[in-house]
Amino acid sequence: MNDSGEGAGQAAPARRKDARRNQQTLLDAAAAVFVTSGVDAPVRDIAARAGVGLGTIYRHFPTRADLIIAVYRHQVDACADAGSALLATSPSPHAALGQWINLFVDFLVTKHGLAAVLQADNAGFEALHAYFLDRLVPVCTELLEAAAVAGEIRPDIDAYELMRGVGNLCIGADSDPRYDARRMVELLIAGLRRPHH
Amino acid sequence: MNDSGEGAGQAAPARRKDARRNQQTLLDAAAAVFVTSGVDAPVRDIAARAGVGLGTIYRHFPTRADLIIAVYRHQVDACADAGSALLATSPSPHAALGQWINLFVDFLVTKHGLAAVLQADNAGFEALHAYFLDRLVPVCTELLEAAAVAGEIRPDIDAYELMRGVGNLCIGADSDPRYDARRMVELLIAGLRRPHH
DNA sequence: ATAGTTCCGGAACGAGGTTCCGCTTTGCTC
DNA sequence: GAGCAAAGCGGAACCTCGTTCCGGAACTAT
Incomplete structure (x- = not known):
């Protein structure tokens, strides 16, 4: 680069x-x-x-946020790239979405404090927020659309909103053994399944 | 008082x-x-x-957190009390749970920055965190158990975890028109429905 | 009124992010 | 190799914010 x-x-x-x-x-x-x-x-x-x-x-690095971005840029990019790959190799779009979200969650949860700093309203960290979203929202949109087209999930889910929701759920996941972000994210993902009947 | x-x-x-x-x-x-x-x-x-x-x-108020607690104590108590009431008057435990969570979400979302400060790892705000949880977790447990007994939701949901998840989803909900915490919480709650077979 | 508390105000401290500027290093030229 | 301007560097200094401290003012019981 x-x-x-x-x-x-x-x-x-x-x-x-x-x-x-x-x-x-x-x-x-x-x-x-x-x-x-x-x-x-x-x-x-x-x-x-x-x-x-x-x-x-x-x-x-003009700002702390720029330093954080620089440190994690590779991993964010890798996560973004993994999206298309998963979609291509997974049996179903829904499975791909689930795996991809897990990738993202694992990334966030293992970076002490990262999730907390992704908030849009965190003054000075707009750049971080923007970088993550610019990189990941398109991928998430792709996965969501594929799953929606396949009829596996509700079609009215916005990728931006989902990413923010998942990111939020990961806040403080380390530093609190009683809170398992992965389980909560699973619930959230389960919640966007189309009610099958 | x-x-x-x-x-x-x-x-x-x-x-x-x-x-x-x-x-x-x-x-x-x-x-x-x-x-x-x-x-x-x-x-x-x-x-x-x-x-x-x-x-x-x-x-x-020895600490900022104590001041915040004092300001919102009434509303938190009111929310806690509403739990039992809803359970008594709602047609189903699941409906009561949903309404109660909505109450909590509305409360958090209308208090600029409150949700963000509820995190356990926020140094100096342990008291705030503890107060909210002490007050609300028992109520949430009651609602969850009733719904579980009624067979409406998965029985393996922990009230503490759910409260933290909901709280987290509310972070930054104001100050970002593109993110609707209420919708995300709805998904989460939808996700804990027992897969009806 | 007076003594004894209880309170109050705000200067001062420590921690953190960020800015500024005089000095050093580097890279180029002769 | 010496000279020079530009690019970098270090860290003191500044600002904001939470919190602590303490000399003096405000109550209250006598």
């Missing part, structure tokens, strides 16, 4: 070597800190772990 | 008159601020609105 990630750049601006290295160091440090302290870890912790100043972090 | 709310007090400790008045002023100010700025409004805003210093607020 592009290092700068912006514009329709012809000739890459050729960033300095140290800058490039720092960016990677930061990504690694952030990933490590997120695993141990959750996505809400203070920026200072990440900077310290990377052995870098605060200014450096903000030069590369 | 008791003003102090603690102990099995015989003779009221007779707080000073100004203290009592300030407590009420604060409650009113907080309620007003919560309506306009949401439950996340800075403590300073509430103090200012009440025309009172910060020390005063913390004397009466």
Whole structure:
């Protein structure tokens, strides 16, 4: 992928070597800190772990949200890609939808605090919210439509709404042994089955 | 109800008159601020609105969470009480459950930011979390059991889990016109219907 | 009125995100 | 290899927000 990630750049601006290295160091440090302290870890912790100043972090990632996006971009993309694949290989669209949702839930649940930060109203995290949705809503729409066409689910479900619902259900799933987000999501998915008769 | 709310007090400790008045002023100010700025409004805003210093607020409500609890205590209690009533007057336990959940959802959705703060992992808000659950889980358990006994829903649903799921679904429901928490909760409730054979 | 509490106000502290700016490193040129 | 401008860097400083502290003002019982 592009290092700068912006514009329709012809000739890459050729960033300095140290800058490039720092960016990677930061990504690694952030990933490590997120695993141990959750996505809400203070920026200072990440900077310290990377052995870098605060200014450096903000030069590369203007906002905490951008750093989070960068860390998880690959996994989100992988999840999105898995959608079409599942649809192609699953026996039924409904099964594909279920498996795909499980993928998403597993992803969220294993990232301490990520789900909580996906909320649209979380000031400063609009970019995160937008990235996840831009990437996943089209896939979800595809799966929902296939299942609806197959008559397996109600046809009036909006992918955006479902994604938000699933994301919400995953909030706090870690850190509370009494709450099993997976089970709740199963109920939600069960709820959109077309009443068979 | 008791003003102090603690102990099995015989003779009221007779707080000073100004203290009592300030407590009420604060409650009113907080309620007003919560309506306009949401439950996340800075403590300073509430103090200012009440025309009172910060020390005063913390004397009466040791923590932001305590203030929130105090403001909504009545409504939570009312919701809890409505549970038994609905069960007594509804045609079926399942109908009662549905109506009761709707009551709860309406309550959460109309309180900007409340649902988001109910999370167990929200540091400092354990008291809020605990109050809501202590009050509502028993009612929910009662409704679930009645519906389960009537054979209308799956018998393996835990009230705590369901309450958390519903609460989670309500997060950010205001502030996002594209997301309708009520619809998602409906799906969830639909999902716990016993698959009729 | 007076002493003894109880309360009050708001400065101050700590934590976190973000901004700013003087200094360092790098990459290019001669 | 030396010189220079641009690109980067570090971390002090600023802002917001919750919470704590304490000197002084406001009650109340006597």
